[in-house]
Amino acid sequence: MFSCVQMNTCAMVLLLCGAAVHSFRFDELIKYVDDHQEEYVQTLREWVAVESDSSDVTKRAELYRMMDMVGEKLRKMGGKVELVDIGEEQLPDGSSLALPKVVTAQFGSDVNKPTVCVYGHVDVQPAQKEDGWATEPYNLTEINGNLYGRGASDNKAPVLAWIHAVEAFKALDMDLPVNVKYLIEGMEETGSNGLDAMIKSQKSTFFSDVDYIIISDCGWLSKRPALTYGTRGNCYFFAEVEGPKQDLHSGVYGGTVIEPMTDLIGILDTLISPSGTILIPGIRDAVAPFSDEEWKMYQDIEFDVESYREKIGVEQLMYNNKVELLAHRWRHPTVSIHGINGAFSAPGTKTVIPAKVTGKFSIRQVPDMDPAVVEKQVTDHLHSVFAKRKSPNKLKVKMIIGAKPWLADIKHSLYEAGKAAVKRVFNVDADMIREGGTIPIARTFQDVTEKSIIMLPIGGFDDGLHSQNEKMSTKTWHYVLMCGLLY
Ligand SMILES: CC(C)C[C@H](NC(=O)CN)C(=O)O
Numbered sequence: 330m331f332s333c334v335q336m337n338t339c340a341m342v343l344l345l346c347g348a349a350v351h352s353f354r355f356d357e358l359i360k361y362v363d364d365h366q367e368e369y370v371q372t373l374r375e376w377v378a379v380e381s382d383s384s385d386v387t388k389r390a391e392l393y394r395m396m397d398m399v400g401e402k403l404r405k406m407g408g409k410v411e412l413v414d415i416g417e418e419q420l421p422d423g424s425s426l427a428l429p430k431v432v433t434a435q436f437g438s439d440v441n442k443p444t445v446c447v448y449g450h451v452d453v454q455p456a457q458k459e460d461g462w463a464t465e466p467y468n469l470t471e472i473n474g475n476l477y478g479r480g481a482s483d484n485k486a487p488v489l490a491w492i493h494a495v496e497a498f499k500a501l502d503m504d505l506p507v508n509v510k511y512l513i514e515g516m517e518e519t520g521s522n523g524l525d526a527m528i529k530s531q532k533s534t535f536f537s538d539v540d541y542i543i544i545s546d547c548g549w550l551s552k553r554p555a556l557t558y559g560t561r562g563n564c565y566f567f568a569e570v571e572g573p574k575q576d577l578h579s580g581v582y583g584g585t586v587i588e589p590m591t592d593l594i595g596i597l598d599t600l601i602s603p604s605g606t607i608l609i610p611g612i613r614d615a616v617a618p619f620s621d622e623e624w625k626m627y628q629d630i631e632f633d634v635e636s637y638r639e640k641i642g643v644e645q646l647m648y649n650n651k652v653e654l655l656a657h658r659w660r661h662p663t664v665s666i667h668g669i670n671g672a673f674s675a676p677g678t679k680t681v682i683p684a685k686v687t688g689k690f691s692i693r694q695v696p697d698m699d700p701a702v703v704e705k706q707v708t709d710h711l712h713s714v715f716a717k718r719k720s721p722n723k724l725k726v727k728m729i730i731g732a733k734p735w736l737a738d739i740k741h742s743l744y745e746a747g748k749a750a751v752k753r754v755f756n757v758d759a760d761m762i763r764e765g766g767t768i769p770i771a772r773t774f775q776d777v778t779e780k781s782i783i784m785l786p787i788g789g790f791d792d793g794l795h796s797q798n799e800k801m802s803t804k805t806w807h808y809v810l811m812c813g814l815l816y
Contacts, residue, residue, distance in 0.1 A: 354503060357501055357503075358497050358498070358501065358503070361497045361500060361501055362493070362497055365493070365497075366803070369489065369493055370469070370471070370476065370803070372402070372489060373469055373476065373478075373481065373485060373486050373489055373801075374468075374469040374478075375398070376395070376398065376451065376480070376485045376489065377467060377468075377469040377478035377479065377480055377481055377485060378467055378468065378469070379391050379394055379395045379398065379467075380453075380467050380479075381394075381395040381451055381452045381453055381480070381515060382452070382453055382454070382455050382456075382479075382518075383429070383452035383453070383515060383516050383517070383518050383519045384454070384455055384518060384519050385455060386420060386426055389426060389427075389429070392429040392452060392515045393427075393429055393430075395429070395451050395452070395515060396412060396429045396430050396431075396432055396451070396513075396515050397412070399432045399451055399488075399513050400412050400432045400434075402492060403432065403434040403492065403511060404434075406436070406492070406495065406496050406499055407436070407499060408434035408435060408436050408511070409434065409435040409436075410432065410433070410434045411432070411433045411434075412430040412431070412432055413430055413431045413432075413433055413527060413531075414427075414430055415428050415430065415431055415523035415524065415526070415527045416428055416523055416526075418522050418523070428515075428516060428522055428523045429452070429514070429515030429516060430515075431512065431513070431514045431515075431523075431524065431527055432511065432512070432513040432514075433510065433511065433512050433513075433531075433535055434510065434511040434513075435508070435509075435510050435511075436495055436499075436505060436508065436509045436510075437505050437507070437508035437509065438508055438538075439508060440538075442505075442506070442507050442508050443507050443508070443540040443541065444507065444508040444509070444510060444538045444539050444540050444541075445507050445508070445509055445510070445539070445540065445541045445542070445543055446509075446510040446511070446512060446536070446539045446541070446542045446543070447491045447509065447510070447511050447512070447542075447543050447544075447545075448511075448512050448513075448514075448542060448543070448544050448546075448770065448774065449484050449487060449488035449491065449511075449513050449514075449544070449545065449546060450484050450488070450513065450514050450515065450516075450517030450518070450521075450546065451480070451484065451485055451488060451513060451514075451515055452480075452514075452515045452516060452517055452518050452519075453479045453480035453483070453485075453518060454479070454483070454518050454794075454795045456479035456797075456799070460797050461797040461798075462477075462797050462798055463477070463797075463798055464477050464478075464798070466478060466479040466799075467479060469481065471803075474802060474803050474804060475800040475801070475802050475803070476800060476801045476802075476803060477798055477799065477800045478799065478800075479799055480799070481792075481799055481800055481801040482548070482787075482788040482789070482792035482793075482794055482799055482800060482801045483546065483788065483792070483794045483795065483799065484517070484545070484546045486787065486801040487545040487546060487787040487788070488513060488545075490545065490787055491511070491543075491545065492511070495509050508538070510535070510539060512535075514770075517546070517768070517769065517770070519730070520563070520565065520729070520730035520731075520732055520769050521732070521769040521770045524769075524770050524773070525770070525773050528770070528773055528774065528777050528778070529773075529777055532777055532778065536777070536778045536780075539778060539780055540780060541743055541780060541781055541782075541783070542774050542778065542780055542781070542782040542783075543782075543783055543784075543785060544768060544771060544782060544783070544784045544785075545784065545785050545786065545787045546768050546784070547560070547764045547766065547768070547784050547786045547788065548764075548786050548787075548788030548789060548790055548792055548794065549760070549762075549786050549788065549789055549790050550630065550631075550632055550760055550762045550790055551631050551632055551633070551760070551790055552790070553631050553757060553759075553760050554751045554754075554755045554757065554759050554760070554786075555759055555760040555761070555762045555786050556739075556744060556747045556748065556751065556759045556760075556761055556762070556783065556784065556785060556786075557762055557763060557764050557784035557785075557786055558736065558737040558739045558744070558761060558762075558763060558783075558784070559659065559660070559696075559734070559735060559736040559737065559763035559764065560734060560735045560763070560764045560765075560766060560767055560768050560771055560784075561659065561660075561662075561693040561694060561695050561734050561763075561764070561765055561766065561767055562693065562694040562695070562698065562700060562731075562732045562733045562734035562735075562767055562769075562772070563691050563692070563693055563694070563730055563732045563766075563767040563769070564691060564692045564694060564700050564703045564704060564707070564728055564730065564731050564732075565689070565690075565691040565728065565729045565730035565731075566689070566690055566691065566692075566707060566726060566727065566728055566729065567687050567688070567689055567725075567726070567727045567729055568593065568596065568597070568687065568688040568689075568690070568711055568724065568725075568726050569685065569686070569687040569688075569723075569724070569725040569726075569727075570589040570590075570592045570593045570596075570685070570686055570687075570688075570720075570722050570723070570724055571589060571684070571685040571722060571723045571725075572586065572587065572588065572589040572592075572684055572685070572721075572722040572723075573586060573682070573684045574684065575684050576681045576682060576683055576684045577681070577682040577684070578680065578681070578682070579680045579681060579682045580680060582682060583682060586682065587720050587721060587722060588682050588683075589683060589684065589685060589686050589722050590669075590672060590682070590683055590686050592715065592718060592720050592722050592724070593669065593686050593688050595714075595718060596688075596711050596714050596715050596718075596724070597666055597688050597690065599710070599711075599714045600664045600666070600690065600710075601663075601664040604647070605647050605657070605663070607662060607663070607664055607692075609664075609706050609707055609710045610706065610710060611706050612662060612692075612698075612703065612706055612707075613662065615697045615698045615699065615702065616661065616662065616695055616696075616697070616698065617660075617695070617696045617697050619656055619660065623656075623660070624652055626761065627651070627652045627655045627656060628651070628652055630651075630655065630760050630761075630762065631760060632651055632654075632655065634646065634649060634650075634651050634654055637654070640791055658765045659695075659762075659763035659764065659765055660695050660696075660763060661695060662692055662693055662694045662695055662698060663692070663693050664690060664691075664692050665690060665691055665693075666688065666689070666690045667689045667690060667691065668688075668689045669686050669687065669688050669689070670686065670687040670689065671683050671684075671685050671686040671687055672686050691730070692707065693765060693766075693767065694733075694734055695734050696734050696736050698734065699733070700728070700731030700732070700733060701731070703728075703731075704728040704731060707726065707728070708726045708728075711724065711726050712724065712726065730769070732767050732769035732772075733769075733772040733773075734767075734772065735768065735771035735772040735775060735782070737775075737781065737782055737783065737784075738781070739761055741781045743781045743782075743783045744761075744783060747759065747783050747785060762786075764784070764786075766794075768784075771784075787801075788801065789801070789802050
């Protein structure tokens with residue numbers, strides 16, 4: 330019987346070896362993984378302690394440090410490591426800032442073996458204890474078999490799981506059954522800036538011998554292990570409304586000026602209806618029809634709508650039928666409004682009229698929607714509804730992220746290998762699922778390298794990604810690592 334921590338590491342081992350792995354060698358790998366559980370958790374603790382928040386430019390030094398740590402870890406394992414300069418990003422104030430380098434590494438170059446490339450990211454979403462965390466977000470804390478910390482599930486532990494899988498082979502002086510390459514970036518959570526260009530420029534070098542790409546940056550749907558074959562895209566917008574030259578006292582000036590916040594709330598309210606219908610003209614035109622085959626697949630997936638509702642803590646969901654709910658989570662577009670910059674948000678009762686406010690919202694898009702088309706539809710729509718308001722204020726709309734959706738061919742042998750690995754480790758068939766979130770670079774990998782991609786989720790269904798109390802269960806983590814070793 331495998332222990333919890335063994336299971337995840339070993340899933341990676343299984344994936345790397347293919348189902349034909351020799352049992353006695355596999356047992357040695359499992360033992361190695363089992364004996365090193367504490368070290369794995371310690372390394373994760375060191376990685377989580379780095380506040381590698383890619384959305385906060387004041388944390389950029391931490392992000393650079395994080396990339397150095399990843400490079401160092403892979404170098405110590407004997408990999409051929411490079412930290413690739415991917416240029417700079419332009420900040421809204423006109424200045425520029427160096428993007429974190431991308432770490433590439435290579436283990437083995439045997440022309441008789443296939444080459445797999447593992448992609449992951451080590452940047453994180455923002456987190457503060459005051460957001461409602463029970464523990465310090467950057468201090469990995471183990472409670473009842475769960476490791477709490479920002480980035481624990483998204484995506485530091487999964488990246489480490491793949492590193493530990495190769496490390497186990499190297500430590501035991503065992504020949505890797507495949508050549509393994511890594512590509513680890515630090516800007517995923519803000520749209521993978523600079524990575525598209527890097528992948529295109531390395532198509533005939535780093536990617537020339539890559540046969541398959543593996544991504545573990547997603548979660549299971551339930552307690553059942555899963556393989557992911559699609560992600561939604563993300564078009565992220567800033568809508569800025571600017572009025573008076575400075576903030577105003579609402580008692581002194583209220584009733585005499587047209588307020589930017591009123592304009593902003595008014596136009597944001599035209600994006601989506603209370604029941605979830607997107608109101609932007611033409612937005613659903615390119616959505617691929619939901620086929621009978623898909624309906625049947627969704628029907629067979631293990632998923633309990635009621636426990637999903639309870640877990641989220643809402644009284645009512647938009648859909649109570651399993652198939653409809655999953656379809657709206659994975660393969661229909663949606664609009665989410667994330668925040669308003671410039672608005673008063675502190676506790677207390679400041680009576681200001683903000684002079685300039687920026688609404689932030691994003692549209693998760695699905696095949697066959699195209700970010701360039703979405704950008705035009707959204708921009709035209711917002712300018713049109715704003716014009717009807719006849720406001721003297723100024724509106725600027727800008728698409729900040731334009732990440733495409735991704736869909737794989739689940740009949741590809743890669744998915745057969747994935748299913749075999751999951752079956753061997755967990756002794757159940759994997760759920761074939763899609764992901765409502767976005768891996769911005771997935772589609773670029775597919776389009777540029779023309780190679781197949783598989784997503785092997787390591788996160789649990791309740792890991793709290795991007796939320797308070799994000800966690801990785803030691804059980805899930807190392808179960809899936811075993812799949813990787815078998816693959
Ligand atoms: C474009 C988004 C910021 C990407 C982000 N990705 C993930 O969370 C994947 N770990 C998302 O919000 O989907």
